Amino acid sequence: MSSSVEAITVLSSDGDEFKITVSAAKLSKPLNWMLEDVCFSDDCDEVPTIEVNSKTLVKVIEYCEKHAPRANSGASDSDAEELKKWDIEFMKMDVKDILFHILMAANYLHMEGLYDLACQTAADLMKGMTVSQIRKIFHIKNDFSSEEQEQLRRQHPGCSFD
Amino acid sequence: METRSIKRRRIAELLVNDDVVETTIDRLSDLPDALLHQIFLLLPIKTVAQTSVLSKRWRSLWITYPDLDFTTLDSSLVSAVNHLEPRLLTAWQSRIISQVLSIREKNTYIRVLRFRATISFSLLNSLIRNAIRQNVRQLEVEVGTKDYFNFPRCVIGSESLRVLKLKSRYPGFRLPPVSITKDGFKSLQTLSLSLVILYDQPFISDLFSDSSFPSLKKLCLRACVGLKSLHVGCLALEDLRLKNCFHMQSLDVSCAKLERLRVVDCFNSYSEKSWVRINAPKLQHCIWDYNRVTDVTIIEHSKFLREASIGFFILPKEFSMGKLLSVHNLLSGLSEAHSLTLESQSVEILSNNKFFSMHLRPFCNLKSLELHAVLKKSNVHGLACVFRSCPTLHSLILRIINDYKTERKQWNRDLWDVANTEEEQFWESQIQTLKLFLQHLKVVKIYGFLECEDEVTLAKFLLNHAKALEEMILCGGRFNSRDYLRRQKIRSQMKGFSRASSNAKLAFH
Known part of the structure; x- marks a missing residue:
């Protein structure tokens, strides 16, 4: 790869093309390996595919571009503070629909920061919620039979922690 | 397209x-x-x-789910009053733990089991046995019991256990005899014991040795009541911490891989023949704090030593020649350090005994030195003695202890006043012996700087003579309004002191 290349093009699993700057791509180990292995110069036909759908990949790239300057150079405390606020805003989007995809993508792309952020977001959505609220938020279907449910209620310590 | x-x-x-x-x-x-x-x-x-x-x-x-941390059950209470020790679960609440353990899927392992509880010893034992059966890797338990409390023996044979932290709130527990622990703890890497009652077995000579604990990397013993003599010789040990072992009289550490040693608040008994022997050729960090000076200290050099901190707990007038030699040996043993902290009692010892002005071994690698000291006349000699032994020091941090017992004399002189005080004369007389020190010193930070005579004199001396000085930062804390004008005046006067280094910056915080 020539050092003059500043951005690379990748395909999402839906077949859409995306541009991502080299410094942002470095946040992900697999992408970094790709940078080293695959030819990314302009005359190269091959565009690598990333097994992440377009909707998610937009978010992932947005995250990478925001975090890349800090990851590459190190930053002051005020920057870190600002970035933390940005992270919170970033995760405020219609997160419940896309959170699953972001978790999977961060896991697949080995992006520790995004992975931790997504896990924390999921945990925060569960914290302090009742069982029925959690079911509603994440659309979890109760598949216990009524006998099983009765049995759980009787023996399960989870509900008697107080 | x-x-x-x-x-x-x-x-x-x-x-x-x-x-x-x-x-x-x-x-x-x-x-x-x-x-x-x-x-x-x-x-x-x-x-x-x-x-x-x-x-x-x-x-x-x-x-x-492999990470069973029951200490989160009371987290809300802890954060509200975090200066208190965390609350223990009641016996009733603790039943939850055994319920949770009993419904777990067969053939799954437990990565962490952590709880703090007031429970009977039999319940504790059955919980631990259950966890061991489920191949627990990390077991962290803090317990108060109303009946007796023995070391739970079922952990000894476990092949899965990597981390064991056992803390007794009350009444303390005893250790099993060596005959039982031998060939046990096959995989254990971290062992932390707190409140161990050892009146019955005050001499631990072959427990922490090659045959037991073959994989142990980290050992932490706190509040070993009644422990008089300890030998640690585990082959793989990298980190050893001892705290509050008041009755300790002899400590023998011989570990080829030891990198960190921390001994705090030990040797407090009034025995006559206390001794320490440390043979740790790979030692990198050593903290020796608030211990009484032992009668004999033998410490082998470690050329890997990076960081050392030395402080003592001393009673007035207890110094014999033997104890001086013991302090001397400790300092010499740590003379390869790159970074050194001397707590106030160490500075007192160095200041009050002329012996050291002759015999203190130079710290040839030392780049960073932190001193905690009451600034009084006698200690100035101690400081000079330490500076002399640091020929290549870069950075000096001095934390001045301003206690009500020490009378501090205000700096009260005009800039054009040429007559030197006794103290100024003393520092000036040291220029020759401090030549190397003054050639290398780059950064000086003084905390607790109240513009009193001793510290202004020292700062002036360093500004006047430290040739490589880049930065001097003087932190004085808050002004009270009565002092404001006087201190401002001294500060502006200090800015006018001549500087041996043209790059030297002077800042007040």
Whole structure:
């Protein structure tokens, strides 16, 4: 790869093309390996595919571009503070629909920061919620039979922690 | 083929519009176990347990969840009063732990089991036995019991256990005899014991040796009551911490791989023949603090030593020649350090005994020195003695202890006053012997700087003579309004002191 290349093009699993700057791509180990292995110069036909759908990949790239300057150079405390606020805003989007995809993508792309952020977001959505609220938020279907449910209620310590 | 701008617009629309199909599908449950367990780690165990009634999938996640941290049950109380020791679970609450352990999926392992509880010894034993049966790797237990408390022997034979932290709130526990521990603890890497009652077995000579604890890397013993003599010789040990072992009279450490040693608040008994022998050729960090000076100290050099901190707990007038030699040996043994902290009692010892002005071994690698000292006349000699022994020092941090007992004389002189005080004369007389020190010193930070005579004199001396000085920072804390004008005046006067280094910056904080 020539050092003059500043951005690379990748395909999402839906077949859409995306541009991502080299410094942002470095946040992900697999992408970094790709940078080293695959030819990314302009005359190269091959565009690598990333097994992440377009909707998610937009978010992932947005995250990478925001975090890349800090990851590459190190930053002051005020920057870190600002970035933390940005992270919170970033995760405020219609997160419940896309959170699953972001978790999977961060896991697949080995992006520790995004992975931790997504896990924390999921945990925060569960914290302090009742069982029925959690079911509603994440659309979890109760598949216990009524006998099983009765049995759980009787023996399960989870509900008697107080 | 779509143009790029169209594509961009389409992607933007994707983000705005809710995907209707997507929203009604439960995607979270499809995530792999490990990933969901990762999310569980961020939740208090009560919430995790509650998720077990969501669906069959979540129930199976719960009964295979490997990180059982029951200390999160009382976290709300801890944060409210965090200066207190965390609350123990009551006996009633502790029954939850055994219930949780009993419903777990067969053939799963426990990565962590952590709890703080007031329980009977028999319940404790059965909990631990159950956890061991489920191949627990990390066991952290803090217990108060109303009956007796022995070391739970079932852990000895465990081949899965990597970390064992056992803390007794009351009444303390005893250790099993060596005949039983021998060939045990095959995989144990970290052992931390707190409040161990050893009146019956005050001499531990072959417990922490090659044959027991073959994999032990980290050993932490706190409040070993009655322990008089300790020998540690584990082959793999890298980190050793001893704290509050008041009755200790002899300590013998011989570990080829030891990198960190921390001994705090030990040797407090009034025995006559206390001794320490440390043979740790790989030692990198050593903290020796608030211990009484032992009668004999033998410490082998470690050329890997980076950081050392030395402080003592001394009673007035207890110094014999033997004890002086003992302090001397300790300092010499640590003379390869790159960074050194001397607590106030160490500075006192160095100042009050002429012996050291002759015999203190130079710290040839020392780049960073931190001193905690009461600035009084006698200690100035101690400081000079230490400076002399630091020929290549870069950075000096001095924390002045301003206690009400020490009378501090204000700096009260005019800039054009040429007559030197006794103290100034003393420092000036040291220029020759401090030549190397003054050639290398780059950074000086003085905390507790109240513009009193001693510290202004010292700062002036360093400004006048330190040739490589780049920065002097004087931190004085808050002014009270009465002092404000006087201190401002002294500060502006100090800015006018001549400087041996043209690059030297002087700052007040």
